[in-house]
Amino acid sequence: MNAGESDNDRPLLALLIRLLGIAGLATMAALIKFASERGIHLIELLFWRQAIAIPILLVWAMLSGGVMTLATKRPKAHLARGLYGLAGMVLNFGAVVLLPLAEATTIGFSAPIFAVILSVILLKETIGVWRWSAVAAGFAGIIVIAQPGGGHIPLYGALVALGGAFMIALISIQIRDLSRTEKSLVIVFWFAVTSSVCLLPVVPFVSKAHSFEDWMLLLVIGLAGTFGQLGITLALRYGQVSSVIVMDYSSIVWATIYGWLLFAMLPPATTWLGAPLIVAAGLIIAWRERIVARNRFADQRGAAGT
Template identity: 75%
Template sequence: MSESEHDRPLLALLIRLLGIAGFAAMGALIKLSSSHGIHLAEIIFWRQFITLPILLGWAMMTGGIGLLATTRPKAHAVRGVYGMIGMVLNFGAVILLPLAEATTINFSAPIWAVILSIILLKERVGIWRWSAVISGFAGILIIAQPGGGHIPLEGALVAMGGAFMIALISIQIRDLSKTDKPMVIVFWFAVSSVVCFLPVMPFVMTSHNSTEWLLLLGVGLTGTWGQLLITMALRYGKVSSVIVMDYSSIVWATLLGWLIFDTLPPTSTWLGAPLVVIAGLIITWRERVVSKRRFADMRQATGT
């Protein structure tokens, strides 16, 4: 099948939108699970454990368990460590903050990616991306209002730490994606998480009623649903095209926060959120421009 036959941008946008909705639902279920007294470590364990039979079943139906094999166990182990730290921070942010605020601060990940590209990749960053970085952090300061805001400062710091880890993880996933398919990356992350959190379970796990088990099941199912759909969207559209749908999670988070927790963002969030979103969009657009320029220079240098 040709690239043009794979390119179905509207379908890609719809799939990505549904995937983001899955992650938003997961965030609401994490918050509900915590309100029922379920420990964060147990929430993470079941979130990842439920992924395993789903992906194993998918692999068996589509070509066999060999589809999950990898030749880079060390790289997956490092990704697992980064991912678990990221999950602790991002799940913790959802528990500590209202959904809309946790989601908005989460969008500072592209800002951290720019900073990491300077530190790790020695990349030169121009006025556009520096302006976006400044705009994004200004938006976060407006939302958090250090020292006098409506949200706890420690929650805002945890959320920013989670966004930093997303940026760091994205660099490693980009490297792993050169050799391994998305399903393989997700599977081995789930395996490493379950192995690491299993020894902790006897100390944090408590007995649960049917409602609490349904909440934990929902966390696992919606998280897997979100991961698979946002990955599937890339079969039909480019990252630079579909990533705009990621910002729909602010709408989902605001809606779920209102319907489930009876909370709506205050004025400071409505003022700060657009700055963070605009910063992310500028960075995404500029990355696309820079990437095209590099590709053109490469073709010119090789005479192709």
């Protein structure tokens, strides 16, 4: 067993679940952009994305052991995860609305870069030349895509996307911690409840009458988002963050396909130049974290045997 792994770790299963979860979230993101262009307000999109998940998760809980399976002894941790998650949703949904799908998705790949920076600031970890080089390469890729001052995308939108990526890095650490004691269903349920309660007072001020098609669109957004959220959360129960996050890069394929099919948009040359730098940075970071964890585990076993 590698460092940081638990008895529940199943790496291949974790990768597959994460891949399916990312497909669900990519579908949700495309539909959010489509719904925004139909005039549905961002706050309303956020609310229905989460509110629709609650009855689905309640039914799931009743079928798998009863509502009491949703009980938790860590309400403060769930509240923090809910507030951070809501902030992350605002930023990530906002990025999808403000930017082309491929660009919003690609900038979101900078989450591992922020995870490295957070590990230095919050965990006081020592980071070597490989990971610092990856951080530099990743930010270079972001600059190539955003082209501050003269790019094809608004700088404000790029900054919103970067903020969303930062929150993904922070939330991934939270979820991994919660997954040690809480089931994936419990984590997703309390996130949906917390964010829905926070958004509910604002919804009446931004909502408007919708057509049947709009309501169906909101329903599918909620279903796709719930499926995706369960997938990426469950993956962190069976695998390490540094391993499963590799599957997140599959979303650029979905973003490109949806951008072409729904919005007749393909990424420009700058995105194709910058994206490999950001993806390579994330892969290098994941690889180095894996090596560092294994070396730490080997040192601990050596110390225990002396």
